[in-house]
Amino acid sequence: MAGLFSIPPVTRRCWHVWHRNLIVFFKTWKVNFFPPFIEAFLYLFAIGLGIGTYVQQIDGVPYVNFIAPAILAISVMNSAFFECTYGSYVRMYYQKSFDAIIATPLSIEDVIAGELLWGATRSTMYVSIMLPVLAAFGVIALPLSLLAIPLAFLGGMLFAGIAMCFTAITPSIDTLNYPSFLFITPMMLFSGTFFPLNLLPATFQYAAIALLPLTHVVSIMRMLTLSSLSWTALLSLAWMAAATLIFCVISVNLMRRRLIV
């Protein structure tokens, strides 16, 4: 077990892997840039204006403004998580890209680190594209909301690390559906996203704070977009930083175990 937590020897060559993924991303940029736009609109209309008609305010905040940061946080989670599960799995297993790359000076640690950085970059891009839409609707406070961009990178690393752990242990691409449905979907609903955490029974609230990473991303994101910072942001930030480090380290070591025989 000791090996799981040892700091992997990652070099700056990991950026080559990141760069490779970036080029592929821009090759199909039309396909990649539209979803964030559309998604922002869909959420705002369906939940914000639809449900918002009945639920006008939560804790004195208009409902659309309440869910706007949640939309951003969920995008951070989804982009990094799906990139580093299905995306990485396809590159690893079907395209054999990792095998090809580790025949060069890059090590498997470099490859996985590059994939994690890329997952976080996807999150950052997604949020950067959504922000103007939300700003145009006037549902987020500026300029503090611009800090959502660096937050997206940290959150992206966190979910990329978690995702890569699943990718490292999944027997096949089909079993990646389990974390998607049993972990990601519940988290999307119960992390203080569409209703405040304090509506849940106390035990669930503590569980959400202790175990659900999205809770912390939503919490900080909401302080930014509502321009209402509090010291608890630091606690959430610390939680995220610690979890990010742990999951990223474990994921690289698990991947090494999976791929080096």
Added chain:
Amino acid sequence: MRKGEVFGFLGPNGAGKTTTMKMIQCVSPRSGGALSVFGLDPDKSPAKIKGRIGVVPQETNLDPDFSCIRNLLTYARYFDIPPRAAQERADELLAFVQLTEKRDVPIDKLSGGMKRRLILARALINRPELLILDEPTIGLDPQARHLVWEKLRLLQAQGNTIVMTTHYLDEASRLCDRLVIMDAGKILVEGAPADLVRRHAAAEIVEVEKSDRVIACLNGENIPYEDAGDMVLVPTGSAQELARTLLDRCHPEKLLTRPATLEDVFLKLTGRRLRD
């Protein structure tokens, strides 16, 4: 291994050829023994070693998201080759493997032979001092195999050092200066192909049909033979003489003489049992 030679690893499936290749290219850990590549330790300086070798893997693992040229350029980046040098080298290599007109074609539009050639080009992008080929012509038609052989001979003539594994024994005898035949992780013999044939097989082989009459006759004449499916093989120093004897005394319906090959050595050493 000596500089400038082509060295072959032969053996049945599961003999440990690919594992050996992976250890040399610092991808798999050593299970035991000593290994030094360019005088360096694969455990301590893998990146240094990997920067000086080129690998043609058994499996085609080109990047399907890219065209031919992009595959080479992306690969060049992994070796920290500056963009302009990479561009020049990539075009040069596409010409070398005769894929210039496929420059901007996506990978999935290439035939199997073209993919193998592109992989060869990719392996050469860093001007490797050592080229590792794991089954370089697997699954290719005769035309494509000959083209790959031609390129490999050219590389050899330019003084490149090449390590290869193969199942095709004619390929090994054509290309390798020296080779080892291995089985179950152990090296059985080592030497130049012609020497191995001389040492481990007779000069020539007479193949005779396998019928009860012929077998009885061979036993009666006390001639040692080897069972090979529907034929029996009789090794000999002089095929002509033996053939005459057999035709006179055993009256076989089918008989053919040929020089002994590496395949005879291979089968003699590793047996005829089927492997998976």
